Amino acid sequence: MKPNPKNFRVDAAEKLHGKTQYIRDEKIEGLWYGATIRSPYPRARIKDIQFNPDFDWDTVTVVTAKDILNNYVSMLENDMPFLADKITNYYGEAIVILAGPKKDNLDEAKKHIKIQFEELPAILDMLESETSDVKIFGTNNLFKDILIKNGDLEVAKKEADEIVHIEVRTGFQEQMYMEPQGIVALPEKDRVVIRGSIQCPYYVKGALDTMFDGKKEITVIHVPTGGAFGGKEDYPSIIAGHAALLAVKSGHPVAFFFDREEDIQFTTKRHPSYHNDTAYVTKDGKILGLDIQMVLDSGAYCTLSQVVLARAALTASNCYYIPNIRIRAKAVATNIVPPGAFRGFGGPQAVFAIEMLIEKIANQLDLSPVDVRRKNLIGLGQQTPTGQILKYSVSGKETFEDVLERSDFEIKYLDFKKNNIPILEKLSKGEYPKQKRSDVLRGIGIAPSQHGAGFTGTGENVIKGKIRVEINKNGQPVIYSAQTEMGQGEVTAFQIILSEALQIRRDDVIVAEVNTDFVPNSGPTVASRSTMVVGSLLVDAANEIIREFQNRLKENGKIDFEYRQGYFYSGEKIISFKETAKMYSDLKVEKQYEHPPIIQFDDVKWKGDAYPTYSWAAAVAEVEVDPVTFEIKVTKFYTTHEIGKAINYDQAVAQIQGGSLQGIGYALYENIRAENGKFNVQGFSDYIIPTTTEMPDFEVSILENPYPFGPFGAKGLGELPLVGAAPAVVSALWMIFGREFNEIPVLPEDVFSLFY
Amino acid sequence: MKIVLIVNRKPYKINVEPKRRLLDILRDDLNFIGTKEGCGKGECGACTVLLNGRRVNSCLVPAFQLEGSTVITVEGLRNWKVFKPIERAFIENGAVQCGFCFPGFVISTVSFLKEKSSPVTLDKIKTAFGGNICRCTGYTKILAAIQELADQKDIIDQIQEDWKNEFNARK
Numbered sequence: 001m002k003p004n005p006k007n008f009r010v011d012a013a014e015k016l017h018g019k020t021q022y023i024r025d026e027k028i029e030g031l032w033y034g035a036t037i038r039s040p041y042p043r044a045r046i047k048d049i050q051f052n053p054d055f056d057w058d059t060v061t062v063v064t065a066k067d068i069l070n071n072y073v074s075m076l077e078n079d080m081p082f083l084a085d086k087i088t089n090y091y092g093e094a095i096v097i098l099a100g101p102k103k104d105n106l107d108e109a110k111k112h113i114k115i116q117f118e119e120l121p122a123i124l125d126m127l128e129s130e131t132s133d134v135k136i137f138g139t140n141n142l143f144k145d146i147l148i149k150n151g152d153l154e155v156a157k158k159e160a161d162e163i164v165h166i167e168v169r170t171g172f173q174e175q176m177y178m179e180p181q182g183i184v185a186l187p188e189k190d191r192v193v194i195r196g197s198i199q200c201p202y203y204v205k206g207a208l209d210t211m212f213d214g215k216k217e218i219t220v221i222h223v224p225t226g227g228a229f230g231g232k233e234d235y236p237s238i239i240a241g242h243a244a245l246l247a248v249k250s251g252h253p254v255a256f257f258f259d260r261e262e263d264i265q266f267t268t269k270r271h272p273s274y275h276n277d278t279a280y281v282t283k284d285g286k287i288l289g290l291d292i293q294m295v296l297d298s299g300a301y302c303t304l305s306q307v308v309l310a311r312a313a314l315t316a317s318n319c320y321y322i323p324n325i326r327i328r329a330k331a332v333a334t335n336i337v338p339p340g341a342f343r344g345f346g347g348p349q350a351v352f353a354i355e356m357l358i359e360k361i362a363n364q365l366d367l368s369p370v371d372v373r374r375k376n377l378i379g380l381g382q383q384t385p386t387g388q389i390l391k392y393s394v395s396g397k398e399t400f401e402d403v404l405e406r407s408d409f410e411i412k413y414l415d416f417k418k419n420n421i422p423i424l425e426k427l428s429k430g431e432y433p434k435q436k437r438s439d440v441l442r443g444i445g446i447a448p449s450q451h452g453a454g455f456t457g458t459g460e461n462v463i464k465g466k467i468r469v470e471i472n473k474n475g476q477p478v479i480y481s482a483q484t485e486m487g488q489g490e491v492t493a494f495q496i497i498l499s500e501a502l503q504i505r506r507d508d509v510i511v512a513e514v515n516t517d518f519v520p521n522s523g524p525t526v527a528s529r530s531t532m533v534v535g536s537l538l539v540d541a542a543n544e545i546i547r548e549f550q551n552r553l554k555e556n557g558k559i560d561f562e563y564r565q566g567y568f569y570s571g572e573k574i575i576s577f578k579e580t581a582k583m584y585s586d587l588k589v590e591k592q593y594e595h596p597p598i599i600q601f602d603d604v605k606w607k608g609d610a611y612p613t614y615s616w617a618a619a620v621a622e623v624e625v626d627p628v629t630f631e632i633k634v635t636k637f638y639t640t641h642e643i644g645k646a647i648n649y650d651q652a653v654a655q656i657q658g659g660s661l662q663g664i665g666y667a668l669y670e671n672i673r674a675e676n677g678k679f680n681v682q683g684f685s686d687y688i689i690p691t692t693t694e695m696p697d698f699e700v701s702i703l704e705n706p707y708p709f710g711p712f713g714a715k716g717l718g719e720l721p722l723v724g725a726a727p728a729v730v731s732a733l734w735m736i737f738g739r740e741f742n743e744i745p746v747l748p749e750d751v752f753s754l755f756y
Numbered sequence: 757m758k759i760v761l762i763v764n765r766k767p768y769k770i771n772v773e774p775k776r777r778l779l780d781i782l783r784d785d786l787n788f789i790g791t792k793e794g795c796g797k798g799e800c801g802a803c804t805v806l807l808n809g810r811r812v813n814s815c816l817v818p819a820f821q822l823e824g825s826t827v828i829t830v831e832g833l834r835n836w837k838v839f840k841p842i843e844r845a846f847i848e849n850g851a852v853q854c855g856f857c858f859p860g861f862v863i864s865t866v867s868f869l870k871e872k873s874s875p876v877t878l879d880k881i882k883t884a885f886g887g888n889i890c891r892c893t894g895y896t897k898i899l900a901a902i903q904e905l906a907d908q909k910d911i912i913d914q915i916q917e918d919w920k921n922e923f924n925a926r927k
């Protein structure tokens with residue numbers, strides 16, 4: 001593998017200068033601010049809303065459910081209202097929204113609105129949802145119920161030497177993008193323009209088209225976005241709706257700028273999960289069968305939970321070949337803030353669960369956790385639980401062996417065990433465990449992971465993403481796509497892909513602003529799909545541009561032109577791409593995506609190619625646990641990723657470092673619970689995300705194994721780094737303590753309770 | 757209340773609520789939008805500025821403490837000679853992603869390099885930047901850029917000189 005030369009990001013300088021304008025940085029004439037009155041109960045009937053006549057209601061604009069034509073956010077189930085009408089289903093659900101030019105007057109107005117509630121029984125525990133008398137969704141509170149089967153579990157049961165069982169739980173995780181949610185709605189005559197910190201402008205447009213029942217034209221414009229990680233995928237549709245309603249009613253531009261507390265309390269998070277898994281194994285650790293049951297706490301409304309569940313279920317066997325498997329997965333309703341998209345999208349929960357099961361197999365059978373993994377890793381030609389035969393670009397084994405070797409895993413494993421013996425002995429005898437500062441417990445853990453790139457199942461064929469490349473009058477190609485830059489480096493990557501396919505300078509490629517009036521819908525910027533799926537369209541467009549230019553040159557001069565390294569040649573004639581492009585600057589090329597026909601999926605029977613391809617990774621975490629304070633720290637983190645081909649090597653490494661640290665946070669620090677339906681955190685001081693003091697030293701390596709349908713072989717990357725980090729960290733804790741860890745986050749008190 | 761403060765070398769006479777935050781004065785009243793708000797509670801470092809030569813979270817400083825103060829934001833740093841190499845180090849190390857934390861990091865970098873006395877270790881940098889949170893990058897590339905800067909004598913000298921020009925000129 002040879003790293004590409006560094007491809008410096010095109011957006012870095014502006015950001016360093018503080019010149020990049022995020023939505024709060026825009027000066028908008030006559031801007032009003034929005035505010036929200038929310039439900040103080042997890043579930044309640046709204047009996048009455050009273051507006052105290054002592055307040056001058058002409059100074060603000062108020063909107064309630066009855067002002068809304070179609071009061072539901074257009075998403076998978078259309079079950080979530082913009083504003084609760086008769087019943088409110090979670091603590092913090094919006095009931096009344098208001099806007100005005102002055103923030104303090106808005107606060108005053110809020111005090112003069114009294115809502116009468118009748119509190120209703122609520123579902124606060126996901127495991128009680130399905131059987132509860134309280135009905136939040138349908139007859140059984142199931143947003144989705146998935147059954148995937150392959151092989152025959154009975155055979156596995158018969159042949160197994162050992163049965164291993166584990167229950168696993170994972171908690172909420174907050175995206176904690178540095179820039180909180182921010183949206184502005186600008187009213188025009190028959191139109192509303194939305195500007196904001198948005199991951200998927202066409203989602204917002206769809207939601208507002210529906211809300212206004214087509215009676216307003218909707219334009220959505222993406223503004224530089226200060227991180228999203230899934231948190232600005234589905235949620236902005238809600239506040240864009242709120243802002244638009246208030247803007248239309250008041251005639252003023254209206255902003256919803258959440259502060260950190262409002263953001264962390266009321267916006268989407270990663271779904272908490274519960275897993276009840278059984279493995280049927282031989283005594284040397286070969287897994288013959290797996291019986292997996294998982295539940296995702298999906299909150300009060302469906303949002304994207306059905307697809308999150310699908311990805312979790314389809315990732316349940318991680319990188320392993322399991323001949324006999326049954327996966328039962330349910331997304332259940334509770335009276336809690338609806339979770340939504342977060343980098344990994346169900347994958348981190350599923351991978352954590354099976355990796356803990358693997359640890360338990362090793363522990364119960366007294367085998368090395370490395371060997372158990374190695375014995376079961378999937379390879380080329382083998383089947384996934386949906387019967388998908390892996391035909392290309394499979395690197396589960398290669399990434400695993402690479403990271404083992406680079407980290408000196410086997411040697412450290414033994415050294416650390418030796419180091420820990422006296423400390424653990426003292427601890428279990430109740431003696432003070434520390435003689436010198438360096439007396440810390442050391443652990444090393446490993447976990448492989450994978451991520452299906454692109455939409456799940458038939459998703460890409462449903463959305464049929466479209467892009468356009470136009471040649472401008474300076475002879476530069478301009479990319480029109482709906483993919484958004486949130487920090488991940490999309491703009492730079494697109495410039496690289498198109499410029500390399502056209503063999504021209506990167507700076508000569510322009511990426512147009514994402515404005516739904518001008519860019520075609522190339523699909524949302526999610527699911528690690530932009531580079532692989534939309535990037536492949538860019539290469540197609542480049543080829544067509546070259547062909548088209550050749551045709552036109554031929555028409556002109558009646559001779560054939562060859563294209564090489566940015567020049568068209570014919571005999572003695574030579575003309576550069578740019579000169580040609582200037583001559584034919586009217587050229588527009590459109591490309592639409594469809595899966596290559598060899599990729600087939602049946603989403604009723606859950607059979608076939610669940611994803612067009614997978615990216616692969618394996619991580620090793622070195623962990624220190626202080627035997628007195630039980631503080632846990634990851635000191636070194638090795639990870640090997642195989643992503644087909646790194647389009648921007650340096651920024652691929654950057655994605656891997658950032659995503660891994662989010663996964664480490666998920667494992668050890670990021671703790672948020674709903675207490676009686678209300679989240680128990682307010683900001684960075686009680687929801688701890690890793691700072692420079694928590695970061696490990698990263699050792700990243702990228703392997704290449706091209707995917708035949710990706711641009712230059714590239715597959716998806718964005719989410720994968722987060723997926724396998726937490727299990728690698730917790731694997732190290734199993735190694736230190738030889739005890740079961742089955743829940744994240746693992747906090748010092750959890751380790752403490754092993755001894756006291 | 758009426759206060760006078762100097763922001764990026766220019767004096768401003770403003771009339772403000774005593775409790776108005778320096779962050780709001782900078783962003784809303786004086787239009788220095790480079791300074792960002794990530795939490796409003798002194799927990800994230802996105803709003804870091806130099807106040808009388810010390811780095812502070814501008815979301816925590818009320819107007820009544822500001823009379824006669826000197827503030828440098830990222831807009832002011834752009835004019836320092838040393839800004840170019842700092843910018844280059846962050847770009848060439850691939851440190852920037854969404855960028856929202858960066859004005860804060862840039863200010864903290866200048867302040868850190870100015871205070872630097874002995875050779876800088878990675879651990880020292882980690883401790884010094886614990887108050888600047890970044891959710892995107894995993895910090896590695898940011899710290900590599902800072903380390904690279906700290907290791908160059910001419911950059912440290914340049915910072916001292918720029919600093920003198922900025923602060924001492926007025927004393």
Ligand code: FES
Pocket residue numbers: 792793794795796797798799800801802803804813814815816
């Ligand atoms: S905004 Fe001031 S520290 Fe976060």
Ligand code: FES
Pocket residue numbers: 178226227487852853854855856857858889890891892893
């Ligand atoms: S680059 Fe996004 S928060 Fe630091």
